[in-house]
Amino acid sequence: MDEMSRDGRSASIPSLEVRFTLGLVFLTLLVINAGGWILYGRAREYMESMSRKRLLSVAGTVATELDRSEVFSFAPGDEREEDYLLLRDRLAEIRDRAELDNVFLFAPYLGSLIDTRPEVAIGEETPVVDIDAPSMAPLWRGEPVALPVHEIEGERFQSAFVPVFEGSELRAVVGVDASAEFLRDLDLVREGLYGTALLSVILASGLGAFVHRSARRLVQLQGEIQDAERLASLGTLTAGLAHEIRNPLAIIRGSAELLAEEGKTGGEAGAFAAHIVEEVDRLSEVLDHFLDFAKPSRLRIEKADLVRLVRETAERAAPELRQRGVRLTAAAPDGDLPVSMDRERIAQVLLNLVWNSRDAIGESGGEVEIAVERRRRPRPAAILFGGGRWAAGWAEVRVADDGPGIPESARGKLFDPFFTTKEKGTGLGLSIVHG
Secondary structure, eight states: OOOBOTTSOBOOOOOHHHHHHHHHHHHHHHHHHHHHHHHHHHHHHHHHHHHHHHHHHHHHHHHHHOOHHHHHHOOTTGGGSHHHHHHHHHHHHHHHHTTOSEEEEEETTTEEEEESSTTOOTTOOOTTOOTTSGGGHHHHTTOOEEOOOEEETTEEEEEEEEEEEETTEEEEEEEEEEEOGGGHHHHHHHHHHHHHHHHHHHHHHHHHHHHHHHHHHHHHHHHHHHHHHHHHHHHHHHHHHHHHHHHHHHHHHHHHHHHHSTTTOOHHHHHHHHHHHHHHHHHHHHHHHHHHHHSOOOOOOEEEEHHHHHHHHHHHHHHHHHHTTEEEEEEOOSSOOEEEEOHHHHHHHHHHHHHHHHHHHGGGOEEEEEEEEEEEOOHHHHHHHTTTSOOOEEEEEEEEEOSOOOOGGGGGGTTSTTOOSSTTOOSOHHHHHHO
């Protein structure tokens, strides 16, 4: 299920343009990989085809130039006869000239007639040739046969056979073997294609994840911009409304104070008047929050002592916290700590955080601490974060309390305008801090 933003907008895209771009990238990677495999297959097929043609040509030449009566006259035990040795040497010369592994003749079902390998005797069976195999069937019809690349004892070979007929009888078969190690270079290409395919998968996955995150972030930013525009309009309206409300509130408060003056009003009427003053003060505080939230964020950056500001904030807030049984402490380094900041806004931020801590602790009492620390970064990072200048350090301010903490369900909404867990909260304190 798609995540939904605060106002119900779907937080999932990608848009049509993003999907099209991503699809185009994936299609390009697919075409590149498919094209590579197609070229590899065609190159292998072409090389095997050329090798088959060469082997058939050599075998055909041997079958044509062969003295058949001489070959068929050899019998087992003639391996040392001069005629046999001369013919074997001629075949060995053809083998070497054509860069083959072997040239041989055999009679179907009768075994070897002559073989360039000296260890093969006349009449010895040729174990690698099955004359009855379906692939050898064309020989019986007088057609040459070229076998695909096959492997023998870990080495790849390619073989071709040409039939030798006497009349209508298949008397012998000329065979030639050649190494197929010419495919070794193609093996490197194949391994490269596997690597390219794996890299493409990784690249596509990474790109897809990046685009997905970027798209989601874009939707989030669009939502934030719309929220900002809506809040800007609301802020303008709120500012005008707050100014219109202030004057009547001031009159109501003044009148309630007059009614509550000692000696003029007593009993329940005096209590009601005091309650009116209290509620008017609360409404004034709410209006202050709205006005602060609606103000344009124009910062006045200047050098100011952060330690002094923290101590002044603590002194200002301490009396009210003591009335609630809350102890406020300020932990700061000795001496001055000049930093570039908008002093008034930082003071407001600290006060808002302190008031939040006060409210979180409640009536049971507790402790709030404002701590200031100097921080330093290594020189390379200092130059990086300082925009090329020496920016060796910064200051960190923490406001901590011993209250119950922030509920897990509320942590993602802390800085959302108007979100509050308090019964009488405005939900703008932390929004102002964040802004």
